[in-house]
Amino acid sequence: MSSQPITTRITAAEDVAGQIRAYTLEATDGSELPDFSAGAHIDVLLGNDLIRQYSLCSDPAERHHYRIAVLHEPDGRGGSDYMHRQLKAGDELKIHGPRNHFELDMSGDNYLLLAGGIGITPIMLMALQLQAAGKPFTLHYLCRTPEQAAFRHWLEETFGSAVEFHYSYGDAAKRLDLRALFSLQNQPTRVYTCGSEGLLQAILDAAESLPDIEVNFERFSAAPVADDAVSEAFEIEIASSGETLQVGEAQTILEVLQDAGHEIETMCKEGLCGSCEVDLLEGEADHRDSVLNDAEKAEQNVLMVCCSRARTPRLKLDL
Ligand code: FES
Structure with missing residues (x-):
């Protein structure tokens, strides 16, 4: 740190x-x-x-x-x-x-903001920003009951008809029909969402095969590791010194770097906060964080060393 x-x-x-x-x-x-x-x-x-x-x-x-x-x-x-x-x-x-790893891209023409429970916190500021810019948006706030909807009155007063509350009362049949909501959009739409992993998966599933729906999200907890993910050993090279270090199957890059005396800032150690980001100069990372979006992961310019691994035998790090 x-x-x-x-x-x-x-x-x-x-x-x-x-x-x-x-x-x-x-x-x-x-x-x-x-x-x-x-x-x-x-x-x-x-x-x-x-x-x-x-x-x-x-x-x-x-x-x-x-x-x-x-x-x-x-x-x-x-x-x-x-x-x-x-x-x-x-x-x-x-x-x-x-x-901030969850920036609102203001270049869109239509926005859907979907918040689940405590996930309202970043989403309510996005609504404020869109409102101030005069951009069309609807904020859908999904909760089990009205009593669990944080800032309910402020949201109603501030956003009026642009905020809709959806209470499930624990009944799956009462949940918002996401596929129908997305299908109703008649133009390219940016979706920003924060909530439980279950909600996120439901949104990603509903948006699948709808090319006009672009989903941007933030997770509360570490992303699930893919079923086919393997954790083989690999090498890391330190660009400034040429030093090569081995990362074993059960080690993280972070542990290896810290053991070798490198000072790396860490706040969450589970791929959520972005504090351990390191520039990647060569090699392909197996990104396992919830910080980078898909495009950033594909660029292979940076990686979170607390949780990510390697898809190539060696990663060269800008340290
Ligand atoms: S320490 Fe938080 S992403 Fe690595």
């Missing part, structure tokens, strides 16, 4: 839906926070090596505070439980970032 964290204070912690609490953060020295755009996240340092990524959901024009919202998952990996149980207004919190 090389960049310096920012020390913030939690100035407000408020429940914005069942199990979802929003935290407002201000720099303890009162200074402006780094700017960001819709889709950006920060890394939150929770102690004991616990680092979690949360999308920013405050207005990017407001530079004196950030806002994040956290879904309490008692059976999760500990980050949200720590946030909900341990942190309150007045507490200090160290953060890194912001970083």
Whole structure:
């Protein structure tokens, strides 16, 4: 980890839906926070090596505070439980970032924004950005019940008829018909979505064979590894020194680099945050992250060393 964290204070912690609490953060020295755009996240340092990524959901024009919202998952990996149980207004919190791997491309003429549950946080800022630019969009917010829809009233007041709520009440038959929604679009449409893996897969399935529907997404958790993925050993070459290192079947590139004394910034170690990105000079990576989109993966210019492997016997890294 090389960049310096920012020390913030939690100035407000408020429940914005069942199990979802929003935290407002201000720099303890009162200074402006780094700017960001819709889709950006920060890394939150929770102690004991616990680092979690949360999308920013405050207005990017407001530079004196950030806002994040956290879904309490008692059976999760500990980050949200720590946030909900341990942190309150007045507490200090160290953060890194912001970083954005989910940028909104404003060149489209028609947009569908699909948010599932806590996935509303990056999506609501995209809606704000599209609204400010006068671009046509509809925000579809998919939740189990109205009580679980975070920022519901603000969304209604801000976006009016451009936001539609879809409540399943746990009944699959009540879910939004994605294929029908996509088929109704009569022009090329950019879809931006954030939600569960199940929702993402349903959206990708519904968009399949519809060339006018372009899906852009952000994952909450590591992407599933393909069934046919293998983890064979390979070599990495360090461009600056010519040093060659072996990456064993059970090792990550990150582990090998760190063992050899290379300092690599890492925030999530599971392909979610983009902090461990390294330029790839030669060879073909087997990308296993959720940061790069398909086009970026195909370019083979960079890779996330915490999770990606190699499709060629050697990768040459710009280190
Ligand atoms: S450490 Fe987060 S993507 Fe590698």
